[in-house]
Amino acid sequence: MYPIRLWAVRHARFFERVYRIFEPVVVKLQPLWNSVGYQRAEKPVSKLEKISKGLLFDCKMCGQCILSSTGMSCPMNCPKSLRNGPCGGVRANGNCEVNPEMRCVWVEAWDGSQKMKGGDKIQVVQLPVDHRQKGSSSWLRIARNASNLAEDPNKALK
Secondary structure, eight states: EEEEEHHHHHHHHHHHHHHHHHHHHHHHHHHHHHHHHHHHHHHHHHHHHHHHHHHHOOOOOSOOOGGTTTTTTGGGSSSTTSSSSSSOOTTTSOOOOSTTTTTTTHHHHHHHHHHSGGGGGGGGGOOOOGGGGTTTHHHHHHHHHHHHHOOGGGOOOO
């Protein structure tokens, strides 16, 4: 998966475009998610998400995907699971201090973000990972959040 993950970061602009098309589609499927029920949709959707994002981004299914904010580099691949930048132990060659044969996830994230139109989102401080969401679909979370915001702007899920 590692070479594909690096390839995805090198093509971050393309995946940003795909995401900008995909996100509204997931949101527009709101009537389907409501009729099936989020609980019932969770298993098949999270399975599909795990396969596709696992292949392309080595996704760890944290349930709170921020690929579009991190240059298409999944921060959960960091051995320290840091979501807001490198730990300070990045080696001179750009590799990870914990796993010296791997490029630092955040060096990759910065490179990927420079290719993206919305690359400045890498500057936004992210909330810590809510480990209770592990294994759940971030796609369904996006749809549910959009639905909640449409109903009541103060009701967005984290």
